Amino acid sequence: MIKTELCPLCTARNSSLLYDGHISLYRCKNCNAVFNASHRPLDYGETYFNEEYRNQYGKSYIEDFTAIYSLAKKRLSRIASLTRHTSGLLDIGAAYGFFLKAALDEGFRDIFGIEISEEGAKYCKHTFGIQVQETNFETYDFSRKFNIITAWYFIEHIYDPRKAFSKIFDALTDEGVFAFSVPSFFGPQFLLHRDEWFQNHPIDHRVNFSPRLIRRFLRTIGFSKIITHPGGIHPQRFFSPAIAQYSFVRSLYARVSTLLSFSDTLEVYAQK
Numbered sequence: 001m002i003k004t005e006l007c008p009l010c011t012a013r014n015s016s017l018l019y020d021g022h023i024s025l026y027r028c029k030n031c032n033a034v035f036n037a038s039h040r041p042l043d044y045g046e047t048y049f050n051e052e053y054r055n056q057y058g059k060s061y062i063e064d065f066t067a068i069y070s071l072a073k074k075r076l077s078r079i080a081s082l083t084r085h086t087s088g089l090l091d092i093g094a095a096y097g098f099f100l101k102a103a104l105d106e107g108f109r110d111i112f113g114i115e116i117s118e119e120g121a122k123y124c125k126h127t128f129g130i131q132v133q134e135t136n137f138e139t140y141d142f143s144r145k146f147n148i149i150t151a152w153y154f155i156e157h158i159y160d161p162r163k164a165f166s167k168i169f170d171a172l173t174d175e176g177v178f179a180f181s182v183p184s185f186f187g188p189q190f191l192l193h194r195d196e197w198f199q200n201h202p203i204d205h206r207v208n209f210s211p212r213l214i215r216r217f218l219r220t221i222g223f224s225k226i227i228t229h230p231g232g233i234h235p236q237r238f239f240s241p242a243i244a245q246y247s248f249v250r251s252l253y254a255r256v257s258t259l260l261s262f263s264d265t266l267e268v269y270a271q272k
């Protein structure tokens, strides 16, 4: 019997098995999503932000403040180009609140976070004086609407991303903006080093997108304007910096990557 699994985005049961190892990855033949059928959430406690983060990035989450904070500023300027609102902002999966701190410093007001880890929520409250509720998004009951909702590398952790997108859409005011980042399979890692991509795929990631897939999917949810950006530009994954004309190749790659949102991760700005 051919194995197939229900797609968490379009709900079609028409998928083909891509990888069967520490997890089972499928590609949906209907919408093209690449998803993990053996998704399992992790314990997002202190270890997640310290040891596990350090293993991946060489420093703890807190030690990485400067880089995360400057990236937050860039994301806030992208949000500001879409909406005149500078209040009523919710960050889902706020971690230690670095994005919210950047928002506060940029003049955003009435800002709020939700975060599953107790350490993260406490840190944000005590260090930055920003309100973060320690809660699970899936059971969280929105009591109000927001002009801006953000979720950086959060959606891929959710078992039912379709439901999560709808819940966020409903919590936005008219013309509200949802800005988020997700892993993408339309990037150099999946294209060139697929075996490695499969083997390193986190157990707690449910779904992977492409720019085309996310645009199409967000329109079905009801979003009207959708802009995608590459989450990172890494020409060295294709070309050695030692080659002649590397600076020319690098700038050409950056232009193509920006034009197509070709990257291992994706930033998305969607307006209701």
Ligand SMILES: [Zn+2]
Pocket (backbone or CB within 6 Å): 007, 008, 009, 010, 011, 012, 028, 029, 030, 031, 032, 033
């Ligand atoms: Zn699908």
